[in-house]
Amino acid sequence: MSDAINIGMFGMGNVGKGVVQLLAKNKSVIEKRVGKPVEIKKAVVSDLKKDRGVDVSGILMSTDPDHILNDPDIDIVLELVGGLDVAETIILRALENGKSVVTANKALLAERGRTIFRAAHDAGGCFGFETSVGAAIPIVRTLRLGFAGDDIVKISGIMNGTSNYILSKMSQDKSGFSETLEKAQEAGLAEADPTLDIQGIDAAHKLIVLMNIAFNGVFDFSQLHTEGITNITAADIDYTGQLGYTIKHIGKVRKTEQGIEARVHPALVPRDHIMSSVNGAFNSISVFGEFMGPANLHGLGAGPGPSAVGVAGDVIEAARYILTGQQRPVSPFSIPLEEWRPIDMVPMGRIRSEFYLRFNVLDHLGVLSSISKVLAENRISVRSVIQKGVPSETEAPVDIVIITHEAMEADVQAALGQINQEPFMAGRTQLIRIEPD
């Protein structure tokens, strides 16, 4: 055995650079905690000439994956390239070659989890994926180990820092979505291509990873109802604020008599709810267990520092198992392979919620009663109604805001389908679900 635990790193973007810096800065404390030096021996990158902005002098760099995958001295492979195909090949080959693997790749785990986790289960090495959800927030380890004795009944929370940053800023500055996104990009707080974040896809990937662990099965990412924050307006933030709510982008899964209900979308949360006070790029994930009740984990879910800590935790866990000869200590989901099974989610149409509905209408006689009639015909009971906007002789549209009692999603969608055809409708109807708990 070599004098050190040797790492081979694929990709040296922001997370990779953070890992290089952390392992250099905390070298001696990590050596004490592991019992041996932990060193990045090799890295594979796409452009060898690129200035990395970190000291890579001790790392052998190459563009050839075999440089790492065929090196018997490499103990742990870090997959930090992201994406699907290339990352999948790296992980599967590394596992086949008997290496432990650490990845932050939530998209791959959510969309191709069955292949990856099966390979990880069959392989001899450890498979760490803590950083795939919430960066350094130890939600994966907590579900796999800390809460493994309880029956998890609900997980909900803010799982995308970019969306939370934008919504917080829109609320604080009373600004619109597009201008706030532009400012977040200028400040380096949103990606140049923010699609995965603002469309809710990143949060959906994370929720699937957590669901797979919490409910001992494999969920189909394509079944998960996913909405992002692109349709949230300054008017929605203003109106919902006046009603005592904050708009947050949430991921939620819960066990019900119907089955497992899961969704990712913006939601109104009461101002005194724990999620309301989570601002900026923070994540906050609450877990409810039958015996333990509620628990909450909160922290920065992105960025080179927090991500490097998440990766280092998995590296240290793998190193400890390698050094004590106990490889594959526990299957990645914490249950045996034979127990893994596909689990269907309850169709979104059957989920019940309260709703905030904003109808942008021409301010004509009888409009409110027409809307109320269609809602009643679709079994939707109205809790409160407010008309927003200045009545005017100029025919400028006004907003009618309706808060409903709990109603079935399919009924609400059917009602909106009818109402949106009415000649008095001036704009797109806004629908935001209300999360009381």
Ligand code: HSE
């Ligand atoms: N871009 C993500 C976020 C972090 O904004 O939370 C990586 O998943």
